[in-house]
Amino acid sequence: MASYFDHAATTPMSLPAIEAFTEQIQQLGNPSSLHTQGRSVRKRVEEAREAIARAAGASPSEVIFTGSGTESNNLAIKGFYWKRLGEDKNRNVIVISAFEHHAILDPVEWLEEHEGAHVIQIPVTREGVVDLEALKDIVDKNRERIAVIAVMHSNNEIGTIQPIMDVVAIAGDIPVHTDAVQSFGKVAFDFTQLGVTSATISGHKVGGPLGVAALLLRRGIDVTPILHGGGQERDIRSGTLNAPAIVSFAAAATDGQIHREARYIYLRELRQYLIDSLTAVVPDIVVNGDIEPALPGIANLTFPGTESDGLLLLLDAEGIASSTGSACSAGVPRPSHVLLAMGLSERDARSSLRFSLGVSNTRAEIDQLSSVISSVVERARAALSRQ
Amino acid sequence: MKIIAAMSGGVDSAVAAARAVDAGDEVIGVHLALSSNPQKYRSGARGCCTIEDSHDARRAADVIGIPFYIWDMAEEFHEGVVENFLEEYAAGRTPNPCLRCNEKIKFAAVLDRAKALGFDAVATGHYAQMRQTPLGRTMHRAEDPLKDQSYVLAVLNKSQLDGAIFPLGDTHKEEVRREAKRRGLYVANKPDSHDICFVPSGNNAGWLHDRLGTEAGPIVDEAGTKLGEHQGAYTYTIGQRRGLNLTVPAAGGVPRYVLKIEPLTNTVVVGLKESLAVSEIEGEKAIWCGPVPQAGQEHRGYAQIRAHGEALACTYSTDGMQIRVLLDQPLLGLATGQGLVIYDEDRVVGSATVSATK
Numbered sequence: 001m002a003s004y005f006d007h008a009a010t011t012p013m014s015l016p017a018i019e020a021f022t023e024q025i026q027q028l029g030n031p032s033s034l035h036t037q038g039r040s041v042r043k044r045v046e047e048a049r050e051a052i053a054r055a056a057g058a059s060p061s062e063v064i065f066t067g068s069g070t071e072s073n074n075l076a077i078k079g080f081y082w083k084r085l086g087e088d089k090n091r092n093v094i095v096i097s098a099f100e101h102h103a104i105l106d107p108v109e110w111l112e113e114h115e116g117a118h119v120i121q122i123p124v125t126r127e128g129v130v131d132l133e134a135l136k137d138i139v140d141k142n143r144e145r146i147a148v149i150a151v152m153h154s155n156n157e158i159g160t161i162q163p164i165m166d167v168v169a170i171a172g173d174i175p176v177h178t179d180a181v182q183s184f185g186k187v188a189f190d191f192t193q194l195g196v197t198s199a200t201i202s203g204h205k206v207g208g209p210l211g212v213a214a215l216l217l218r219r220g221i222d223v224t225p226i227l228h229g230g231g232q233e234r235d236i237r238s239g240t241l242n243a244p245a246i247v248s249f250a251a252a253a254t255d256g257q258i259h260r261e262a263r264y265i266y267l268r269e270l271r272q273y274l275i276d277s278l279t280a281v282v283p284d285i286v287v288n289g290d291i292e293p294a295l296p297g298i299a300n301l302t303f304p305g306t307e308s309d310g311l312l313l314l315l316d317a318e319g320i321a322s323s324t325g326s327a328c329s330a331g332v333p334r335p336s337h338v339l340l341a342m343g344l345s346e347r348d349a350r351s352s353l354r355f356s357l358g359v360s361n362t363r364a365e366i367d368q369l370s371s372v373i374s375s376v377v378e379r380a381r382a383a384l385s386r387q
Numbered sequence: 388m389k390i391i392a393a394m395s396g397g398v399d400s401a402v403a404a405a406r407a408v409d410a411g412d413e414v415i416g417v418h419l420a421l422s423s424n425p426q427k428y429r430s431g432a433r434g435c436c437t438i439e440d441s442h443d444a445r446r447a448a449d450v451i452g453i454p455f456y457i458w459d460m461a462e463e464f465h466e467g468v469v470e471n472f473l474e475e476y477a478a479g480r481t482p483n484p485c486l487r488c489n490e491k492i493k494f495a496a497v498l499d500r501a502k503a504l505g506f507d508a509v510a511t512g513h514y515a516q517m518r519q520t521p522l523g524r525t526m527h528r529a530e531d532p533l534k535d536q537s538y539v540l541a542v543l544n545k546s547q548l549d550g551a552i553f554p555l556g557d558t559h560k561e562e563v564r565r566e567a568k569r570r571g572l573y574v575a576n577k578p579d580s581h582d583i584c585f586v587p588s589g590n591n592a593g594w595l596h597d598r599l600g601t602e603a604g605p606i607v608d609e610a611g612t613k614l615g616e617h618q619g620a621y622t623y624t625i626g627q628r629r630g631l632n633l634t635v636p637a638a639g640g641v642p643r644y645v646l647k648i649e650p651l652t653n654t655v656v657v658g659l660k661e662s663l664a665v666s667e668i669e670g671e672k673a674i675w676c677g678p679v680p681q682a683g684q685e686h687r688g689y690a691q692i693r694a695h696g697e698a699l700a701c702t703y704s705t706d707g708m709q710i711r712v713l714l715d716q717p718l719l720g721l722a723t724g725q726g727l728v729i730y731d732e733d734r735v736v737g738s739a740t741v742s743a744t745k
Contacts, residue, residue: 310504313415313456331441331457332420383503 007358014207021248048250057190079223128289158289159298185256208252212245297357396440399512479650480724516556604653626720670739
């Protein structure tokens with residue numbers, strides 16, 4: 001039996017998404033063309049835009065389709081930075097939480113190295129929540145100089161949900177971007193109600209296809225584009241619209257919206273079952289991050305005295321997929337910057353694995369995991385102690 | 388058996404992994420990340436452990452159909468191999484980092500980890516043969532004399548060798564390339580790597596210079612008379628003739644060679660070719676690849692002091708810790724720090740680090 005516990009990396013496409021994709025991929029027409037075929041595809045794209053807007057609590061004109069979550073985050077960060085710096089040359093400060101995804105961290109680092117940005121990181125607590133007092137202090141001291149604030153809606157490695165409405169209140173008229181890739185479709189997410197200026201959502205995390213995402217950007221607010229050539233999406237993002245992927249993304253988002261609450265309850269129970277089952281066999285496991293409020297399906301666990309890539313290898317050999325966090329370009333697993341930001345030691349960060357559950361997972365799969373975990377942990381401990 | 392195949396991204400380790408699978412073993416491919424700051428591309432035959440190499444290793448594992456992971460050994464490699472390389476040079480010795488890497492990384496850190504995780508052995512693409520003989524499981528030279536790597540494996544002790552598998556020892560390199568092609572491995576024509584992998588420029592002296600700094604010192608003859616000046620004694624090797632920039636000409640214009648490097652006084656000693664001759668070698672920190680030769684007795688065998696050097700007929704004796712070698716014919720130029728490997732015909736007896744010569 002193969003057990004896939006890496007749904008936060010990517011999750012199977014839902015049936016409605018597969019049907020929509022296979023249907024649309026057979027339709028001829030570039031949505032920007034003016035003839036019958038073009039208009040016909042355009043109609044499907046606009047229906048999809050409306051469906052995604054409904055699911056995300058945004059208005060259709062606030063949905064800008066992109067090619068990936070990484071692209072959406074780059075567009076928001078660089079777009080706001082250049083736009084606001086262009087308006088006022090002293091506005092070169094970017095404020096981000098210390099445990100953002102690399103799709104935020106890396107463009108910010110790039111702007112720091114190449115474009116004169118000054119970056120301030122908001123510390124996060126041991127429980128995995130951004131420190132609002134620290135943010136208040138940062139904003140008070142730098143208000144006039146801040147180009148953009150970015151805080152993720154929920155953390156991809158530990159699942160904790162962030163107090164975005166409080167961040168928005170502190171920010172005042174400073175733009176706030178939130179990376180909601182992990183939250184959208186899994187927990188309540190309403191773009192308008194949150195009050196953020198922009199948000200990233202992605203297709204393949206909600207049962208849609210790879211290669212499509214969106215930047216939700218409040219009406220009337222523009223950012224400096226990164227891609228030029230055609231101006232398809234509000235003149236903010238150029239490139240032929242990927243109609244089959246967009247239509248399929250919308251089908252997945254709608255399906256997610258319909259079943260969200262039932263799935264939330266199922267996944268939360270399953271996560272608790274996983275934590276209880278593993279703790280029963282390996283009692284010194286530590287659960288990282290508050291489990292409420294959080295994404296229902298993420299369990300980030302430290303297995304003291306092990307090296308997580310050893311655990312991953314042994315579990316993989318048993319047919320069980322888990323995740324160690326990010327790897328560098330050479331493929332070398334690195335200690336999670338998220339866990340380090342929360343104050344875990346490098347040793348503990350290197351001993352942590354993420355299990356992320358999806359609706360296809362069952363208790364039987366978790367039973368399989370519990371049946372092998374103690375021998376896996378024992379071998380991983382031996383491997384570390386010999387170093 | 389459950390085996391870890393160490394895959395560098397080159398043709399040899401790819402074919403070795405494939406052969407281990409053919410032998411019916413359960414094989415997992417592992418690429419060792421040895422640099423914490425890897426280069427993107429390999430340039431010619433120089434360097435290894437680039438991102439391109441790790442990609443090549445991954446693709447080879449895909450073709451063979453085995454799981455593949457990357458193990459981070461950068462810290463161990465830096466401490467155990469790179470730092471040691473610098474220390475040895477700074478102490479006036481000439482180390483061989485490949486020996487050190489086999490001893491401390493591939494068949495120590497990797498093998499230990501593999502065993503702890505439940506694997507039985509590590510397979511590599513080295514050219515050497517393990518054979519079952521009346522003396523036990525012993526290591527022998529490879530079938531292909533041009534590729535024989537038993538010299539750089541002679542630093543492995545009996546228990547390390549018991550966890551080592553060399554599937555290519557009975558095959559010539561050209562046949563390995565043909566086999567890679569037959570198996571659809573696109574690394575079949577990838578150039579062999581040479582030189583020192585962590586010195587990607589190939590310029591050892593420049594690399595050492597950047598790290599050990601420049602400290603001028605005297606170049607003297609055997610009587611101690613100053614003949615010139617150098618910019619760092621470690622950039623010289625024993626037996627070197629060119630690039631000495633001596634300001635005092637030799638009597639009769641005979642060429643002079645580096646005889647000795649004295650790190651404490653930062654002095655390079657030069658002299659005539661005859662003074663380079665070595666007929667007695669002492670080695671310390673002996674490692675035995677098979678049974679330990681009887682102490683207090685003289686044995687006949689062959690000594691080798693370079694990776695692809697000649698096998699020199701000799702008589703040797705040992706107390707188990709040190710090896711003393713009397714060469715039948717003197718050799719020219721041998722530096723302390725070099726690896727001394729003893730062979731009994733084609734069987735590797737053991738090795739030691741050259742500590743003194745006469």
